[in-house]
Amino acid sequence: MASEQQDAIEAPAIGRSRHFVDDILAEADIRINGDRPWDIQLHREEALDEIVARQSMGLGETYMRGDWDVQAIDQFIYRILDSDLGRHFKSWRHIFPYIRSCLLNLQSRRRAFEVGEHHYDLGNEFYAAMLDSRLTYSCGYWKEAQTLDEAQEAKLDLICRKLQLEPGMKLLDIGCGWGSLIGYAAQKYQVECVGVTVSREQRAYVAERYANLPITVHLQDYRELNEPFDRIASVGMFEHVGRKNHRAFMEVSKRCLKKDGILLLHTIGKSKPAPTDPWVEKYIFPNGEIPAASQITLAAQELLTCEDLHNFGPDYDKTLMAWHDNFERNWPRFADRYGRRFYRMWRYYLLLCAASFRVRRMQLWQWMLSKNRTDSVERIC
Template sequence: MASEQQDALEVPAISRSRHLLDDVLAEADIRINGDRPWDIQLHREEALDEIVARQTLGLGETYMRGDWDVPALDQFMTRVIEADLDRHMKTWRNVWRYLRSYCINLQSRNRAFEVGEHHYDLGNEFYAAMLDNRLTYSCGYWKDAQTLDEAQEAKLDLICRKLQLQPGMRLLDVGCGWGSLISYAAQKYQVECVGITISREQRAYASERYANLPIKVHLQDYRALNERFDRIASVGMFEHVGHKNHRDFMEVGKRCLKKDGILLLHTIGKAKPTNTDPWFEKYIFPNGEIPTAARITQAAQGVFISEDLHNFGPDYDKTLLAWHENFERNWPRFADRYGRKFSRMWRFYLLTSAATFRSRRLQLWQWMFTNNRSGGVERIC
């Protein structure tokens, strides 16, 4: 938290009159200008009104501007989330967001590449400084791991074992990122791999780094797929599909998977349908939507058999903290390029996400689907 503490030292907390947020935050045992790691230090009094009026969007934007600081942002957000403080601040804006998600297909073909350009194309050097050595931008598997590299390799191997990969098979990775899974599968399991991504930077990186492997990476929307594969995986991509397109995703999988094939879906999930957080949608993942188990099950009904569901959501807390540590350690290399506001935005993204998984508001699921495969699949955790 060194950068966070440094920011707090640069701008002293202010004296002020009592505010509604004093009582709201007290429910989570948070004090404004208190002396504990999770207490916020206020630098601009007007920020309190903005937070009340604009909720999580106001909270994130006032933090990005430096209107307040907190030594342990993840602890602060964990307390806010677990106390369900947003119930105090419901506004008409949520009605519009709810209606919009049902009236508009926010993840249509025309919008498919927006998140790639906005988020994943920030720069391969930047992501290389934050992620593991294979640039795996999804939850690690920490069961027997001590480091980020170990956790990510364990996750990749877990996927390959669940898919029962054998030499000579063809594997499709829907949303292949920088090629971590397809490179690992090609190297360790001797399979031929095809990956698709909506990020030009990711495609360029994977194509160059793994040019010596039996790998092809395409810049392509998943709905355009029309090849057959022995196995299909999708790791950290389903969060961009949207509930209006869940059925289409499953039908594409059905079209592309051989009769005795296996599909593994690795995705963040939540308990019930809710609006996408407005701050995250605006600054991090435009058009993103976290699925529910009910919607995934409904989308797969009559298309696939659901063979297994594995939840290791708490591992995402550890993964995000490891990414944050790397980000803070390497930030001086990127400070001139991206600026202080980006630094605070990215810290808010990583540590708020860690708090959300720590509070168990979000989960990490690996689903296993088959085409009525004889004998099903072996359960591996």
């Protein structure tokens, strides 16, 4: 365990008066300064008032500052979500992020590269230490896997089989990341691959690692695409598209798919349209927005045909916990470069997301969409 985590958890809890938050947390069997892994250890009493006033943002920022600690953040957040403690803090604050996402195009072409610069360009060495050997930054498929590498390779092969890839086909990967899918598809299925990304670090990595394969990666916005492909995949990128651009994404996909073409859309999803958690948007994924199934269906209407919808959301909990284990184990290599505040931010991000998938607040979907097919696409799980 990293020294920063040890220091924080071993810091003495403060003497304090009872706060009404004690009673709220008790509904989730959480005690302030208790001795169980999910009990919060409070180091600054004023943090409770800040959490009440600012809710999700207050909880995340007070943790980043070191105002409180929990040995198992994932268990702590899971209990909060499972008991729906947020109902005690509903306020007018929730309406403004929703109105903002409805009125403004937070994912316009002008903003398209912000998430790449803020999140994905942290450094390839950092992500290599946290992810699997192929640097696959999306949910693994744990049906028969025992390790992170096995789960990610199983996911890549599942995608290739769903797309019915054959030698000589041309595959487009919208939001290709560090090239795990296009690298795997080119190696194992002998297809020509094109990827697009908004991260310079990712583009440079793919160009170097897969220099001997028929792979081309462009640093560009997906809306600029206009060439034909047999198949299209988008894995973990649709979360950056935003409600104002869902239809445009489907129009681009239809424009670029050949007759009988297939699109596989791999995305995090939630039950109803709602703005992104404000802490996550500010510190992790600027301008991100998790789609609802209704939004995806409406965006594809009269453009593409839905052939299949596969949900394996619980697998993201396992994936995130594996990333967290790697992050903790390798953190000493990066402590001087990124610092204690980043450590606490990143740890909170990974475990917050794991808890959200564990309680089924978020899902992981693979949508199969086709263009002008007279036959159905075989369902593969």
